[in-house]
Amino acid sequence: MKLKVGFYGITGCAGCLLSVIFNEDEILDLVDLVDLKAFPFVKEVNIDEKFDYVFMEGLVADNDDLKTLKKLRKNSKFLVSLGACASTGCVPAYRQYTLKENYEHLIYKKQKRLQDLKASPIDDHVKVDYYIPGCPPDKKEIVNFVKNLVIGKEPKPFESPVCVECRQNGNQCLLDLGKPCLGPITAGGCDAVCINGKFECWGCRGPTKDMNLDLMIKMLRDRGFDDKFIQDRMRTFVGLKMPMIEEYMCSTGTANRLKTSFKGKKEYFE
């Protein structure tokens, strides 16, 4: 029997679901490997029950999202968090670290039907069995994940930092150029795609389990970045999955005791 699979999205940008479809060479065969019961983004009729696997894109932003999420959790054996919004809350959840007055005027006060909730990743509300991180995930990663499920192989997360693949690709280290790259503390598996394009890593796949946050903070300070900038960057994609950065940064924090220095140019746009 084929695995019963559904692809769903709650509040998000549809980028992760698109990444599924953008597997131009594989998509038509891929959907044949499974019993695709639901994919509302491209399908008219969607039967939302008795799933083996539900892939969920998006974060919980209102009560509608929560209702959908809970129902699908109940109706599936395994829930897969697809992409950064579902896994970490991504950029929309960054609003927790901004001043309320920044977006307060955008809120319509009389709303009744859709109630805003704290923008949060789905594992704040339900149990998640697997994570495919990234904003968006590598499209091949999604295909491989499904293929693994079909042949009964347990999917394994990529645990080494982005720097591993970045070195393999022979990229010039952006930290050496004085740019605020978060590659050293970020889980890889993305083929260091942003640094391949000479753009620094913003950490969208979430921190590695054994990250050295102290050293990262110190390295960024050495390069002339102030603490607010460092905090903002680290929180943009994965703030809710980071430890209390302030504690690392305060005067008694261990980041202050590290002895490193940076002799390159300190000029990142400013």
Next chain:
Amino acid sequence: MSKTITLNHITKIEGHASLSLGIKNDKVTKCELSATEGSRYFEGIVKGRRYYEAHEMTSRICGVCSCAHVVAAISAVENAFGYKPSKQTKQLRELMTLGERIRSHATHLYFLALPDYVGYGSALAMAKKYRKELQNALNLMKCGNGIIKLLGARELHPVSATVGGWLKIPKEKEIENVKKTLISVREDALKTFSLFSSLNYPEFETESVMFSLVDKNKYSVLDGTFSSGNMKTTKKKYREHIKEYQVPHSNANFVTYDNYQYQVGAMARINNNKKQLHNKAKKLLNKSKIKFPSKNPYTNNFAQAVELVHCIEEAIKLCDSLNLKEEKLDKLKVKAGTGIGCIEVPRGTLWHEYTLDKKGIITNANIITPTAQNLFSVQEDIKELVPSIIKKKKKDIIMDIEKLIRSYDPCFSCSAHFLEVKWV
């Protein structure tokens, strides 16, 4: 006799929307189109961040048109500093935008719109009978993705475009390869054009005004004046004409131009820029039985197919005219001010506006997406359409309405990060 039609989760669109329709004695008593996507408040989130961070964050508004948000945000910031990018940078931005239009139109036409017209529930279900047609779509999508990946390093949320230039300039050989792919999909675009000119589009006329960027010399992508015939506005004065207001049933703003409902997108672009189309597309259009200017929103799908032919030719031309050399990023003179970026993207005209303080920190942001601008028009069109199809079965009424909504190629992820609102 009274009927109520509620479409709670409209499928095959980007994002989430619903429609609530009341009919009494063959008259429409209620018609409310709502974006039900959760609010993400991007305009609030970017406040306090630096000018060179806006595009990386706002690209997350939408996966489908992430290149568009990147380029619009960058243009707005550069506009605030009074900076003009180099010719090469502009060419690269244009090529990436064209690549995105090819990808987006192909995806929308085949995966979201076509199944309605051939009586299938989804493109994936069509794979057995229409494999060849789907292969056209996949080839076109792959070509668009290839362009974006080469220029922007990623297919979604590209990163190499930045304020003041381009981080990684592609090699000449890579551009050669892109050109080869573009040439190889010419045939796919022509087939798409024939397919979409052979479909039977329901007859209907909208009252909406057609707006797009118009440039005398060029089919609009990054430049031009936002206009429709004699109605026009400069970027600077757009707020005097374009008004956003909340409606109590939707999670997105409704937008008007001088109080008129208006439509943006492929059809509006062709209506306003027919003369500037590439010769090949122009010839096809002139021979076709569907005539432009058109006021039938259903023909927006057809317009997208025409644009596919046009964009591929323009992209090939652009590849030929590129004379790539290494360029260092320009250092920008940071100063306080407001900047506006306004470009044509797959679904219409996109506006980004940022106010920056003297250190280059964003103090205010305003973003108006194509779908937000189209929303009012879609709703009014539904209101107009329903009386003429009221004798049909409920199922068919729903089909006609859904077709209409999808023909606009709406993207509710894009439109719904601004406002709250709802049943009052």
